[in-house]
Amino acid sequence: MPELNTIKVDAVIIGSGLAGLLLANELVAAGRRVLIATKGKLLESNTRYAQGGLAAVLKDTVTDSRQAHLKDTLKSGAGLTDAAVAEQIINGGAALVEKLSSLGVHFDKTSAGAPSLHLEGGHTSPRVLHSKDTTGKTIAEGLAAALTAKAADEHDLNRPVIFEDAFALDILHFQATPLAPRVATGVLILTDKGIVSVAATYIVLATGGAGQIFTRTTNPSVATGDGIALAARAGAKLADLEFVQFHPTAFCKEGQPAFLVSEAVRGQGAILVDDRNHRFAFDFDKEGELATRDTVAKAIHQTMLNRNLDSVFLDLRPIGTAEEIESKFPNIVETLKKLGVDATKEVVPVCPAAHYYMGGIATDAKGQTSLVGLYALGECAATGLHGANRLASNSLLEAGVMAMSLAKHINSQSFKAIHYKKNAKLTEAWLAHCRPFAVPTNRDALKSMMYKGAGLVREAKGLTQLQEQLDAISIYKTGIDRYERESANMLLVAKLIAKACALRKETRGGHVRSDFATPNDSAFLHHITFEKGAWRTQSIAAAPFISTERAVSLARP
Ligand SMILES: Cc1cc2nc3c(=O)[nH]c(=O)nc-3n(C[C@H](O)[C@H](O)[C@H](O)COP(=O)(O)OP(=O)(O)OC[C@H]3O[C@@H](n4cnc5c(N)ncnc54)[C@H](O)[C@@H]3O)c2cc1C
Structure with missing residues (x-):
């Protein structure tokens, strides 16, 4: 020890x-x-x-x-x-x-x-x-x-x-x-x-x-x-464990990091096109490229499916001259150059990537x-x-x-x-008992299971399979190895996300279900919570999650 x-x-x-x-x-x-x-x-x-x-x-x-x-x-x-x-x-x-x-x-x-x-x-x-x-x-x-x-x-x-x-x-x-x-x-x-x-x-x-x-x-x-x-x-x-935000425009090339190309470039005029140079975002929403992230991410996903593409393309050139683009977005232009794309001269391959946890x-x-x-x-x-x-x-x-x-x-x-x-x-008790904890046999396997089963678009069969797969790769360890402890945290959070995704049988915001394609207010306009091993729902009227009265009553004497 x-x-x-x-x-x-x-x-x-x-x-x-x-x-x-x-x-x-x-x-x-x-x-x-x-x-x-x-x-x-x-x-x-x-x-x-x-x-x-x-x-x-x-x-x-x-x-x-x-x-x-x-x-x-x-x-x-x-x-x-x-x-x-x-x-x-x-x-x-x-x-x-x-x-x-x-x-x-x-x-x-x-x-x-x-x-x-x-x-x-x-x-x-x-x-x-x-x-x-x-x-x-x-x-x-x-x-x-x-x-x-x-x-x-x-x-x-x-x-x-x-x-x-x-x-x-x-x-x-x-x-x-x-x-x-x-x-x-x-x-x-x-x-x-x-x-x-x-x-x-x-x-x-x-x-x-x-x-x-x-x-x-x-x-x-x-x-x-x-x-x-x-x-x-x-x-x-x-x-709200089911709500993961997938950013629509991360750099998308096999074997390369999913470097973020900020939404601000679209705010300054950059447009999204498919392989035919068709500006597709307006086919999905009247706000086009400046709709909310969930909408743009779904539009990209659907376009990739429809056209059988590995990515769509972000064109920064409508922002202005090469100099103007570079002066507004120096880090983005420079990083993309290192990744092999000159965004002042050519389109950038992009697709959604996990970005923010609501x-x-x-x-x-x-x-x-x-x-x-x-x-x-x-x-x-x-x-x-x-x-x-x-x-x-x-x-x-x-x-x-x-x-x-x-x-x-x-x-x-x-x-x-x-x-x-x-x-x-x-x-003393923690060190003496040091309880066994579940770790994934392989971290990369966990990540790809999550991307496939609980990624941008989810459905019941995939979520059931994901939960079974996560159980199947769980093995128990003891000791204080940092990598294993971190992997255990990832596995625990992955299981919570998978379960919460399965519980919300509707599409809402960042949670997209292909088998329940629309919001269902009568059944799901509530939060899903998890506490001490139990899943519950919480009415939106009862928010904030931790009520002030409870916080006051919990305050130290
Ligand atoms: C590429 C990218 C671009 C973004 N752009 C924007 C943007 O333009 N605007 C915006 O509003 N948001 C943006 N976001 C989101 C935003 O950056 C984050 O949500 C926000 O910075 C989170 O801040 P935080 O302090 O909560 O956590 P973080 O900044 O993530 O800090 C968490 C810290 O906790 C530490 N930590 C984690 N686990 C442990 C542990 N077990 N022990 C000790 N330390 C630990 C980490 O090392 C880190 O220092 C972006 C995110 C990314 C990834």
Whole structure:
């Protein structure tokens, strides 16, 4: 067994994307002791790869308003967006942009000095703030620089502790009686120096998405759904697990990465064509290339089937001259060149790839999960904002606004006792019993099964087969091997997605069923949730997922 260390902090944050880094910065600024752990380097996250930008209405004007942004978000969410949560998050956009700017994040401006705003699919007005086509990198670098500067200040006794290459294994938790709420006391983290047991008042999962569960994905290797698996094992409530967003336009060439070609290029005039150079998107929706992502992805899928194609093609040349394309989208043009395509001169082969996870750990509007002391932020959380389909560029908005909202909550509380002794006992028990866990015999097999059975278009037979296949590749292991623990998380989340997909016998937003091709409001206008091994439905009227009364009653004395 690796060596064990113990640490006690006010807040332990797992994950260093926008959600984790911003929360850490805000808590440290208010004098809280923070430990942030991330399984790669501080800059490795989905955030780092975000291109298009952050959707926010900074000020209501005659051309755009927060109400219009809300309306677009509700339309995209296909009946399952929680309007109150969405309103709160959208209203927080201006303060978020101000906060990020104050922490050194640069957003592009027009020549007149106003914020430069892009139009993206599903938005009725240009409202996406950006930093060229590398917005996420700019945000991640700005926030990481601010945090590492604080960590380097040796005179500050409260400086944050940063663990890189540190893998969160499990949440430690207890339940005093069968009817009492579950209480999270800390988290076990595997580092290169052994296991660290961190006891904290606030345990925050900011672990991002799960795109790596599918063969074709725009997500980096760290996006394996760990936080969702940790929360599931701790008995936290999960929601909307069937809703995976497949981005319509990922680079599509055998053996090459599914590099994302941002929606912003379509907002600037790029068009989709088939092998006959026919502009097909308008055959499916009057908004053409700028319909919501689920609609464009389905149009591409259908066109590929109809024409027996491996991909369709994105033509960036309507944007303008080669110089104009390059100046607006330097990263996209350069990366595509490395992949062998000059987007200023020729069409780019594209097809859908797993991109964003709408489902996740159910929270209330400040990130509280169903466990006392456990919070979830960003892509790993299900707040109710995205419903069945995320509106483009609403995820950076959500990750940032929710981080600020949780920071405000924590910073408004007096310093609270940490269940240090209880956490030590739970750590001892975890290490002594180290329960067997299921891992897939082959990770690549799991990914291709998921892409085939629970990919963009699903149906009953394929989903039944997928669930059988996932069971068939499950074997039990013990021990603390990081790769196996991560694979176990992927398998658990894959099984949850497959089951949730089978339960929703309709098509809604990002969940497309070929055997139930339309929405069925009378039977399915509800959320599907999973908690402590049980699948349930939750009325949309009962949202947020974790009710405020329950959150209050769960609050520590
Ligand atoms: C290519 C691409 C382009 C995108 N473009 C946009 C866009 O233009 N606009 C937009 O709004 N959204 C975009 N998105 C989505 C958006 O980037 C993410 O939803 C958002 O950044 C998520 O932020 P986060 O902080 O929740 O998680 P992430 O940024 O994914 O961070 C998660 C962190 O958790 C860490 N982690 C995970 N598991 C563990 C573990 N077990 N132990 C320790 N650490 C762990 C990871 O290493 C990582 O640091 C894009 C996504 C991709 C992949």
